Amino acid sequence: IILVTGANGQLGSVLIPALRNRYGTDNVIASDLRGRTDQEERFEVLDATDEDRMTEIVRRYGVTQIYHLAAILSANGEKNPVRTWDVNMQAFLNVLEVSRKERIEKVFYPSSIAVFGESAPLENTPNDAFLDPLTSYGISKAAGENWAKYYFVKYGLDVRSVRYPGVIGYQSDPGGGTTDYAVEIFHYAVREQPFSCFLNPDEKLPMIFMDDAIRATIELMEAPKESITNRSSYNLAGLSFSPAELTAAIQKHCPDFRVSYTPDDRQNIAAKWPNSIDDSAARTDWGWEPEYKMEELVETMLTNLRKKYEHEKTRLN
Numbered sequence: 647i648i649l650v651t652g653a654n655g656q657l658g659s660v661l662i663p664a665l666r667n668r669y670g671t672d673n674v675i676a677s678d679l680r681g682r683t684d685q686e687e688r689f690e691v692l693d694a695t696d697e698d699r700m701t702e703i704v705r706r707y708g709v710t711q712i713y714h715l716a717a718i719l720s721a722n723g724e725k726n727p728v729r730t731w732d733v734n735m736q737a738f739l740n741v742l743e744v745s746r747k748e749r750i751e752k753v754f755y756p757s758s759i760a761v762f763g764e765s766a767p768l769e770n771t772p773n774d775a776f777l778d779p780l781t782s783y784g785i786s787k788a789a790g791e792n793w794a795k796y797y798f799v800k801y802g803l804d805v806r807s808v809r810y811p812g813v814i815g816y817q818s819d820p821g822g823g824t825t826d827y828a829v830e831i832f833h834y835a836v837r838e839q840p841f842s843c844f845l846n847p848d849e850k851l852p853m854i855f856m857d858d859a860i861r862a863t864i865e866l867m868e869a870p871k872e873s874i875t876n877r878s879s880y881n882l883a884g885l886s887f888s889p890a891e892l893t894a895a896i897q898k899h900c901p902d903f904r905v906s907y908t909p910d911d912r913q914n915i916a917a918k919w920p921n922s923i924d925d926s927a928a929r930t931d932w933g934w935e936p937e938y939k940m941e942e943l944v945e946t947m948l949t950n951l952r953k954k955y956e957h958e959k960t961r962l963n
C-alpha cells in the first residue's frame with residue numbers, strides 16, 4: 647500500500663493515476679491539505695506537518711511505501727523563507743520518523759536542482775558538486791537529502807531520491823516554482839495570446855517532460871536495492887533550454903506567437919541554478935534514459951493542450 651503526500655500538486659496529480667494503473671487503485675492512498683471533488687478513490691486530508699495524523703493513516707491502511715511530494719516550491723518559498731523551511735523540513739522529518747516507527751519499506755523523496763548554488767559548475771553540474779543553495783526551498787531540499795542518507799545509514803530505511811529539473815506537462819499546473827514559465831508558455835501559445843516571460847531570454851535551465859519524470863520516479867523505486875549506491879539524491883536530466891529556444895521551437899508550430907521578457911525575482915533564483923546537469927550516476931545505477939527531446943515535447947504539449955481547451959469550449963457551449 648502506497649501513501650502519496652501532496653497528491654494534488656503538479657507531480658502528484660499525474661503520479662497518482664500512474665501508480666494506480668501499475669499497482670491497483672485501492673493500493674494507492676492520495677493525501678493532500680485539501681480534499682478533492684471525486685471522492686470515489688482513496689483520498690485522505692493530510693497536513694504532512696501533522697505526525698499523529700500521518701501515523702493514523704499509515705496504520706489504518708497498512709501503508710508500506712510513502713511518496714512524499716508535499717512541499718512549498720522555490721518562488722513561493724521566498725515570500726516567507728522561514729515558514730518554507732519549517733513546513734518543508736517538518737513534513738519530511740515526519741515522513742522519516744513515521745517510516746522508521748511504522749517500519750515502512752520504501753520512501754520516495756523528491757529533491758531538486760534548486761540544491762545547487764554558486765559553487766556548482768553551471769554546465770553539466772556533477773552529482774557530487776558542493777551544495778550551497780540560495781533559496782529557502784533549496785536549503786530545505788539539500789538538508790532533506792542529508793536526512794534521507796542519515797535515516798538509511800542509521801536505521802536502514804530505504805529512502806530513494808532524485809533531483810528533478812523543471813517538470814513540463816499538459817496534465818497539471820505547477821504551483822509557485824521558478825521553472826513554471828515553461829508550462830505557462832504553452833497555455834498562452836495554444837490560446838493564441840502573447841506571453842510575458844519572467845526569466846531572461848537566455849536563462850537556460852534543465853527541464854524534463856512529465857512522462858519522463860513519472861517514469862524515472864517509478865523506475866528508481868522499482869530498482870533493486872543493491873543498485874542504489876547514492877543515498878542522498880540522484881541528478882535527473884531530460885533536456886535543457888532557454889526561454890528563447892523554447893519560444894523558437896513553439897513558433898515552428900505557431901508562427902504568430904509572441905513572447906516578451908519582463909524578468910522578476912525568479913530570474914535571480916534561476917541565475918544560480920545549473921544550465922544543464924550530469925545524470926550519469928542515475929544512468930549507471932538504475933538505467934535512467936530520458937525519452938523526450940525538445941521537438942517531441944513541444945508537439946506533445948501543443949497537441950494535448952489544444953485538445954484540453956477544445957474540450958472545455960464544447961463543455962461550456
Ligand code: VAH
Nearest residue numbers: 720758811812823824825
Ligand atoms: C521550482 N519546479 O521551480 C521547481 C523545481 C527545478 C526546480 O524544484 O521550484
